[in-house]
Amino acid sequence: xxxxxxxxxxxxxxxxxxxxxxxxxxxxxxxxxxxxxxxxxxxxxxxxxxxxxxxxxxxxxxxxxxxxxxxxxxxxxxxxxxxxxxxxxxxxxxxxxxxxxxxxxxxxxxxxxxxxxxxxxxxxxxxxxxxxxxxxxxxxxxxxxxxxxxxxxxxxxxxxxxxxxxxxxxxxxxxxxxxxxxxxxxxxxxxxxxxxxxxxxxxxxxxxxxxxxxxxxxxxxxxxxxxxxxxxxxxxxxxxxxxxxxxxxxxxxxxxxxxxxxxxxxxxxxxxxxxxxxxxxxxxxxxxxxxxxxxxxxxxxxxxxxxxxxxxxxxxxxxxxxxxxxxxxxxxxxxxxxxxxxxxxxxxxxxxxxxxxxxxxxxxxxxxxxxxxxxxxxxxxxxxxxxxxxxxxxxxxxxxxxxxxxxxxxxxxxxxxxxxxxxxxxxxxxxxxxxxx
Numbered sequence: 001x002x003x004x005x006x007x008x009x010x011x012x013x014x015x016x017x018x019x020x021x022x023x024x025x026x027x028x029x030x031x032x033x034x035x036x037x038x039x040x041x042x043x044x045x046x047x048x049x050x051x052x053x054x055x056x057x058x059x060x061x062x063x064x065x066x067x068x069x070x071x072x073x074x075x076x077x078x079x080x081x082x083x084x085x086x087x088x089x090x091x092x093x094x095x096x097x098x099x100x101x102x103x104x105x106x107x108x109x110x111x112x113x114x115x116x117x118x119x120x121x122x123x124x125x126x127x128x129x130x131x132x133x134x135x136x137x138x139x140x141x142x143x144x145x146x147x148x149x150x151x152x153x154x155x156x157x158x159x160x161x162x163x164x165x166x167x168x169x170x171x172x173x174x175x176x177x178x179x180x181x182x183x184x185x186x187x188x189x190x191x192x193x194x195x196x197x198x199x200x201x202x203x204x205x206x207x208x209x210x211x212x213x214x215x216x217x218x219x220x221x222x223x224x225x226x227x228x229x230x231x232x233x234x235x236x237x238x239x240x241x242x243x244x245x246x247x248x249x250x251x252x253x254x255x256x257x258x259x260x261x262x263x264x265x266x267x268x269x270x271x272x273x274x275x276x277x278x279x280x281x282x283x284x285x286x287x288x289x290x291x292x293x294x295x296x297x298x299x300x301x302x303x304x305x306x307x308x309x310x311x312x313x314x315x316x317x318x319x320x321x322x323x324x325x326x327x328x329x330x331x332x333x334x335x336x337x338x339x340x341x342x343x344x345x346x347x348x349x350x351x352x353x354x355x356x357x358x359x360x361x362x363x364x365x366x367x368x369x370x371x372x373x374x375x376x377x378x379x380x381x382x383x384x385x386x387x388x389x390x391x392x393x394x395x396x397x398x399x400x401x402x403x404x405x406x407x408x409x410x411x412x413x414x415x416x417x418x419x420x421x422x423x424x425x426x427x428x429x430x431x432x433x434x435x436x437x
Contacts, residue, residue, distance in 0.1 A: 035062075036061075036062050036359065037062045037063075037064050038061055038062060038063050038064070038113050038114060038355060038358055038359060039064055039065075039066045039111065039112045039113045039114070040053075040056055040063055040064070040065050040066065040112050040113070040114045040115070040116060041065075041066065041067040041068070041069070041108040041109055041111055041112035041114075041115050041116065041136075042065060042067070042068045042069070042079070042108075042116050042118065043068075043069045043070075043105045043108055043109070043115060043116060043117050043118065043119060043127055044069075044070060044116075044117065044118035044119030044120075044123075044141075045068060045069075045070035045072075045075045045076045045078070045079035045080075045118075046070075046075055046079075046118070046119075048118045048141055049070075049079060049116065049118035049119075050079045050082055050083065051347065052116045052118050052139065052141070052171075052347075052351070053065060053079070053083055053116065054083075054086070055345075055347050055348045055350075055351040056114075056116065056139070056351050056355065057086075057087055057090060058348045058351065058352070059348070059351045059352045059354070059355035059356070060352060060355070060356070061355040061356065061358070061359045062359075063090060063355065064090050064091075064092055065083060065087070065090065065091045065092065065093055066092055066093060066097060066111050066112060067093060067097040067098075067099070067107070067108035067109075067110075067111040067112055068080060068093050068097070068098050068099070068108060069098075069099040069100070069104035069105045069107070069108035070099075070100060070104070070119075071100070071101060071102060071104075071119075071223055072100070072223075072224075073100045076098055076100060080093060080098065097111055102408040102409070103408075105119075105123075105126075105127050105130060106130055109127075109130050109131050109134050109136060110134060112136060113136065113137065113358065114136060114137040114138070114139065114354070114355070114358055115127075115131040115136045115137070115138050115139070116139045116140075117131065117138060117139065117140035117141065118140075118141045120223075120226040120227075120232040120233060121141070121142070121143045121144065121145065121146055121232070121233065121234060121238075121239060122145075122146045122150075122226075122231050122232040122233070122234070122403070122404060123232075124140060124141075124143070124144050124145055124150070124154070125144070125145050125150045125153040125154050125157070127140075128140055128144070128154060128157050129153065129157050132157050132160050132161045132164065132166060133160075135164055135166065136166065137166050137167045137168070137354070137358050138161070138166065138167070138168045138169070139168075139169045139171070139350070139351065139354055140168070140169075140170055140171065140371075141170075141171040142170055142171045142172050142242050142243070142246075142371060142374075142375065143234055143238050143239060143242045143371075143374075143375035143378065144170060144368070144371045144372050144375050145234075145372070145375055145376075145379070146230060146231060146232070146233065146234035146238060146379070146403055147230075147231075147234075147379065147399075147401060147402055147403045147404075148376070148379060148396060148397065148399040148400075148401070149399075149400060149401070149402045150402075150404075151372050151375065151376045151379070152397075154368060154371075154372045155368070155369070155372050157368075158366070158368035158369060158372070161366070161368065162366055165363040166363075167354055167357050167358060167362075167363060167364060167365040167366075168365060168366055168367055168368045169350050169351075169353070169354040169365050169367050170367040170368065170370075170371030171347075171350065172242070172243060172246045172367070172370075172371060172374065173243075173346040173347050173349070173350050174243060174246065174247055174250075174321065174346065175246070175250070175350075175367070175370075176346045176349040176350040176353065177321070177323070177343070177346035177349070178323070178338070178343040178344065178346075179319065179323045179324060179325035179338040179340065179343065180247065180250075180319060180325065182325060182336075182338055183317060183319060183325035183327060183336065183338060184250060184251055186327060186336055187251060187310075187312070187317060187327070188253070191314075191315070191327055191335065191336065192312040192313075192314050192315030192316060192317060192327055192328075192329070192335075193312045193313030193314030193315065194312055194313045195251055195252060195290060195310050195311070195312045196289075196290050196311060196312060196313060197290060197291055197292065197293075197310070197311045198248055198251070198290075198292040198293070198308065198309060198310035198311065199292070199293045199294075199295070199308070199309050199310075200241075200244035200245060200247060200248050200292060200293070200294050200295070200307075200308045200309075201244060201294075201295050201296065201305045201306060201307055201308070202236075202240055202241040202243065202244050202295075202296040202305075202306050203295065203296060203297045203299070203302075203303070203304050203305045203306070204240075204297075204298060204304050204306065205298065205299065205300040205301070205304065206268060206278070206298030206299075206300060207227055207298070208227070209225065209228075209272045209273070210224045210225050211272070212272075217410050217411055218413055218414065218417055218418075219405075219409070219410050219411070219412055219413065219414060220410055222274070222414055225272075225274065227239065227274075227276075228272070228273050228274025228275065228276050229274045229275060229276070229414065229416065229424075230275060230276065230382075230403050230416070231403035231404055231405065231414055231415065231416070233276065234375075234378065234379060234382065235276040235277060235280075235382050236276060236277075236280075236296060236298060237263075237277075237280045237282070237294075237296055237378050237381050237382050237385075238375060238378035238379055238381075238382060240296065241280070241294065241296035241378060242374055242375055242377075242378045243321075244294065244296075244306070244307075244308055245284070245294060245374055245377050245378050245381070246370070246371075246374035246377075247308045247319065248284060248292045248294070248308070248310075249370070249373065249374050249377060250370070251310055252286055252290060252292075254286055254287065255286075255373050255374075255376075255377060255393065256284040256285055256286050256292075256377060256380075256393060257285060257286060257287045257392065257393050257394075258285045258390055258391065258392050258393060259282060259283065259284055259285070259377070259380045259381050259384045259390070259391050259393070260282070260283055260285075260384050260389070260390040260391065261280060261281050261282030261283060261294070261381060261384050261385045262280075262281055262385055262388070262429075263277040263279055263280040263281065263282075263385035263386075264277060264278070264279060265277055265278050265426060266278055266279055266299070267298070267299050267300065268298055271418065271421070271422045271423045271424065274424050275416055275424045275425060275426055275427075277385065277386075277426075277427075278297060278298045278299065279295075279296070279297035279298070279299070280294070280295070280296050280297070280381060280382070280385050281293070281294070281295050281385075282294040282295075282381040282384065282385065284377065284381075292310075294381065306320065306321060307319060307320035307321070307324075308320070313330075314329060314330050315327060315328050315329045315330050315335065316328050322340075323338065323340030323343050324338065324340070325337070325338035326338070353365070376396075379396075380393065380396045382436075383396065383399075383436055383437050385427075385429070386427035386429065386433065386436040386437075387427070387429055387430075387433040387436055387437050388429030388430050388433070389429075389433070389437070391437070399437060401436070401437070403415065
């Protein structure tokens with residue numbers, strides 16, 4: 001009955017058949033009679049939220065956007081205008097279902113069958129909890145938290161989602177990218193033997209800065225510049241490099257037992273860059289002795305690199321988001337090269353598979369655990385670099401440091417605020433480590 005299509009369920013006249021389907025169907029997946037329409041709510045109306053909505057509409061299913069929420073009115077309006085122009089009547093979000101402010105997500109979630117969670121990641125545990133409590137299927141962007149208490153919350157909620165048979169897809173789209181799937185399947189089937197080392201990279205020029213405006217509260221300034229504050233972003237080792245870290249964990253089929261590394265603010269040192277580092281170099285050590293070297297940086301005007309390489313007992317592999325995947329044997333002979341032609345866009349593919357499952361009343365996706373543990377790997381990497389310490393996985397899980405503010409309000413202050421010169425405190429290994437572990 002898990003594959004019983006919604007349209008067939010609607011036609012079923014037998015009360016017994018209906019009862020059977022309801023018993024085995026995910027909460028929130030039985031829709032209004034006479035329609036196969038899937039209602040979605042968009043929580044977070046920035047660039048990634050807009051992109052996620054486009055990907056949902058491209059899923060091939062009968063999608064209707066019925067609710068939107070964002071902290072900022074201008075963000076919501078811009079995204080609404082963009083989507084309405086493109087998708088017309090498929091965007092049915094009157095003023096009464098456009099929710100602005102910190103708590104708007106609660107009302108927006110109630111209106112939907114599937115919720116897209118695309119705010120800055122510091123809000124992810126709260127929003128995920130609300131969506132699952134309401135019995136909604138979820139797409140949530142990576143990373144899924146910014147601190148270890150947030151990870152614990154997400155993992156606890158994941159158990160509830162699983163019990164309710166709610167599909168959860170996490171936006172680590174390499175998991176839905178054909179070259180990664182094909183290459184890693186071959187690796188897991190033994191094509192190059194046991195992985196014993198690797199290198200993963202996200203080196204780029206960095207992201208946007210939004211200048212401080214007159215009369216902005218500190219909360220609004222940090223929300224507008226969320227990438228540069230750990231309570232919202234987690235630093236770029238968590239927010240961005242989590243993709244490559246996740247590939248390492250996926251290939252190994254496990255998570256590191258200890259992490260150590262170094263990092264700093266070498267180029268992006270101005271106060272407009274908040275509290276985050278601009279470079280990290282980390283070693284992920286697994287229980288079999290495998291060490292994966294992880295590097296990410298935001299330096300302008302130098303060579304970029306976003307890819308992964310791994311060495312194994314019988315060969316090696318190269319992977320990249322540009323649809324490349326090459327395997328070699330121990331003598332350097334090429335044994336597999338992925339053909340990139342015609343491969344689906346992985347951002348769209350993750351939505352295609354999610355919405356297909358929802359349309360067919362199938363429970364197929366439980367991405368939360370690997371999303372949470374790869375996020376946690378990045379968080380521990382950040383802590384290791386900020387403190388200069390070797391951090392054991394099990395010990396890190398005991399951390400109670402919660403980065404979120406005591407109150408979500410425009411006139412409230414986050415925990416990290418600037419000094420009289422507008423400069424934010426930055427981690428200095430060996431000096432102010434009590435702030436981070």
